[in-house]
Amino acid sequence: MDSRFVATVMRSTGSWYDLWASGGVFRARLRGKLRLAGSRSTNPVVVGDVVEVDREGDEYWIAAVMPRRNYVIRRSTNLSRESHIIAANLDQALVVASLREPRTSYEFIDRFLVTCEAYGVPATVVLNKVDLLPPDEVSHFVGVYGLAGYRVILASGTSGEGVGELGEFLRGRTTLVSGNSGVGKSTLIGAVSPGLDIRTGAVSRAHGKGMHTTTFSTMYLLDSLANETSSEVSQPAAPPSGGLNAQPLRASGTFVIDTPGVKGFGLIGIEPAELARYFPEMLAVSGGCGYYNCTHTHEPDCAVMAAVERGEIAQERYVSYLKMLEEDGKHR
Ligand SMILES: Nc1nc2c(ncn2[C@@H]2O[C@H](COP(=O)(O)OP(=O)(O)O)[C@@H](O)[C@H]2O)c(=O)[nH]1
Ligand SMILES: [Mg+2]
Ligand SMILES: [Zn+2]
Structure with missing residues (x-):
């Protein structure tokens, strides 16, 4: 290995990556062990990742992905x-x-x-x-x-x-x-x-x-x-010849x-019981629901449904909530 340095992933095609460091864009490939490590997601290295790169002659290899902020x-x-x-x-x-x-x-x-x-x-x-x-x-x-x-x-x-x-x-x-x-x-x-x-x-x-x-x-x-x-x-x-x-x-x-346009946007890692937390306007009123585990679908004393009735939560957003609850329930 000639040198190792840090770069940012600008584009990922799955077989090669465009990386950026110190004002230059260059192409790199992925070490086999990284490909395996990421096998649970379809893509182990993604746009925005900060990676460590090895330079070997005129070839660049992604050796490690730095922890993601989000x-x-x-x-x-x-x-x-x-x-x-x-x-x-x-x-x-x-x-x-x-x-x-x-x-x-x-x-x-x-x-x-x-x-x-x-x-x-x-x-x-x-x-x-x-x-x-x-x-x-x-x-x-x-x-x-x-x-x-x-x-x-x-x-x-x-x-x-x-x-x-x-x-x-x-x-x-x-x-x-x-x-x-x-x-x-x-x-x-x-x-x-x-x-x-x-x-x-x-x-x-x-x-x-x-x-x-x-x-x-x-x-x-x-x-x-x-x-x-x-x-x-x-x-x-x-790219730079300097170190880390x-x-x-x-x-x-x-x-x-x-991003390429997507048709749908499947939720992942979000439980039905916590879905309403990610609708800020529902989260804001759900403390007023009669049941602590209210799903805001049929319960009496539901503060969310009451807010929808009063027009304080948009009907469209509430309908989305119901659809997500139902759709994603099927895939669990
Ligand atoms: N009428 C109208 N057409 C637009 C507007 N913005 C983009 N388009 C057209 O919509 C089409 C798709 O645009 P594109 O930027 O490729 O969409 P992307 O797939 O979201 O990247 C092109 O024909 C654009 O000219 C807009 O504000 N008004
Ligand atoms: Mg486009
Ligand atoms: Zn409720």
Whole structure:
């Protein structure tokens, strides 16, 4: 081994990894023993991971994954027990939704928000494609998530509305951007950072769904929002020859993780009895329920159902809760 240093995973394809250290991006592979160690999740090394890398001539090998500060995980498919970690070491997460071309379901958004609550990642909602919506539909959507305590950023990747607000929101942090395929994730990231080479897909008219142009989760350093360290990163460069003290520069930049669109978002590691805890607006009132183990489905003296009746908890969010309770109960 010529040297060992620390780098950040910018992209993971399963067979090779793009790593970043000291302003340079380079490709590495995974040591066999690591592949086995991670066999319980479908991916042992994920975007956002900080890894130790061995340099051997012009080859780079990931030798170890540093402990994760946090991560966001989903069930690989609805029926599977396998889990898929989407990204690690996040400051915050964004779920991008659209109500036309395609329509994101409330349940999808809420599954993502529940996962973020459960795994300790602050989440915000972006309603994109507001150029396609009448004002009353926009305000209804804002109301649903406002009651739950979430910030909603209204945006249009094509008209530019909300792009400035989004840029401010992203600046200096590492953000996971998730959402259905075609809602405009790549377009928005590109609008925030026009210099970035990010591919977006046109919506196919036949299905109203976006094409799969983002195949792997990819972390970008947004040049236009970043500090002085960022300019060389778009070109692959030689990694540092120094030792373990060659720290990744994560603290100083704006990092955004663009993800391939997912159809569903299976919960993992969340028991039905604790689900309501991850709906902040339900957690806030559930102390008033008559039973300490109230499931908020049929019990008398249920403070959550009463709040739904009074319009203090959005019907849409409560319906999502019931669906998750029922769906995920089946897979246990
Ligand atoms: N009308 C409208 N179309 C948009 C908007 N943002 C993105 N699109 C279009 O939606 C399609 C999918 O966008 P893309 O960014 O690839 O979606 P992704 O799959 O979420 O990354 C493209 O044809 C975009 O031009 C928007 O705000 N309004
Ligand atoms: Mg995309
Ligand atoms: Zn209750």
